[in-house]
Amino acid sequence: MSDVKRYHVTDAGLVEGQALGRINVVLGADHDRVTAERDALQQRLTAADERADVLEGLLRDINDAPGGSQFKKHIDAALNPAPGEPDRINGMIETVGGEYAVIIDRANSHYGWTFKKHPDGQWVSGRKATEREMIAARSHAQNTKQL
Structure with missing residues (x-):
């Protein structure tokens, strides 16, 4: 616009x-x-x-349809996503409580941003992460094998 x-x-x-x-x-x-x-x-x-x-x-x-489809499992998953489970976002590292996250993957266009989980289960961007938050997120990712 x-x-x-x-x-x-x-x-x-x-x-x-x-x-x-x-x-x-x-x-x-x-x-x-x-x-x-x-x-x-x-x-x-x-x-x-x-x-x-x-x-x-x-x-x-x-x-x-009779006989179904060889892709039935994939089609079922696409048509019936698990409720309350948002799509995984590449490079997103969740905090211990799962309420906050930071993107640490440089290939992700939201690299260096913080996120908060909305009550509907989706992630909402917040602000640029501080250097301390980035270091903590990288450390947490290694300790919890999130990457």
């Missing part, structure tokens, strides 16, 4: 930028453009979601 220019209202009129304690506005054309971009992205997301539903249905049909 494109950036929207923001303005604040002064006695002299509109001034580009935001100011605390002042009325901030955007131009109608910018708002309309960003709204159209959002709507187009939502349409693409809906279409992709519908396609995923159709493909999932086809996989179920193939798996349930």
